[in-house]
Amino acid sequence: MTTKAAENLYLAQHLYSMEGKKYAVYNPLEKPVESLPTIWGFNNGGSRDMLLACLISDDGNLLGGHSCSHEGYMRGDLGILEGTRPDRHETFAKHYPDGYKMAFVGYDDFKEHGAPITAALALAAKKKEGDAE
Numbered sequence: 001m002t003t004k005a006a007e008n009l010y011l012a013q014h015l016y017s018m019e020g021k022k023y024a025v026y027n028p029l030e031k032p033v034e035s036l037p038t039i040w041g042f043n044n045g046g047s048r049d050m051l052l053a054c055l056i057s058d059d060g061n062l063l064g065g066h067s068c069s070h071e072g073y074m075r076g077d078l079g080i081l082e083g084t085r086p087d088r089h090e091t092f093a094k095h096y097p098d099g100y101k102m103a104f105v106g107y108d109d110f111k112e113h114g115a116p117i118t119a120a121l122a123l124a125a126k127k128k129e130g131d132a133e
Contacts, residue, residue: 007069015072021081026089027099036101039063039092040117041078043071043107051107053078055088057095058116060123064088071106080104 002010025033037058044052046067053074055063066077079085079092080102092100105113 011070011072014076018076018081018084021083023080023104024082024084024089024102025099026093026096026101029098031099033101036099037096038103038116039096039100040120041074041080041102041104042110042114042117043074043105045107055079056117056120056124057100058120060120060125060127061095062124063091063095075104078104 025036027033027036039055039057041053041055044054044065046052049069051068051071051074053066053068053071055065055078057063064078066074068074068077075081076084079088103116105117110117
């Protein structure tokens with residue numbers, strides 16, 4: 001168990017180390033970035049020190065998740081930022097071999113910016129219904 005002060009220091013150090021990193025883009029065909037499909041990371045809530053970070057593609061495929069103690073860790077843990085989680089990007093490139101861009105919506109911003117994620121989740125639900133038939 002760590003102290004609150006140590007927890008806050010570690011988070012501050014992590015955020016500092018991620019400062020200035022852009023959202024990752026995989027674009028082997030050099031298409032206009034705005035035309036690439038998006039892989040969305042988002043904070044799906046939870047309880048203190050046990051938040052669920054999720055990844056979903058524009059086409060409704062769930063591409064991963066991670067438990068985080070703070071939303072500040074999610075962009076790195078999910079591979080949203082350049083240079084983070086190359087293992088995840090191997091999976092992403094298999095799903096979107098012609099390229100993709102990453103984006104993240106935080107818990108407090110979901111009402112305003114979560115429509116694309118809600119649409120992707122609806123596609124995922126339809127796919128699941130199709131599997132059940």
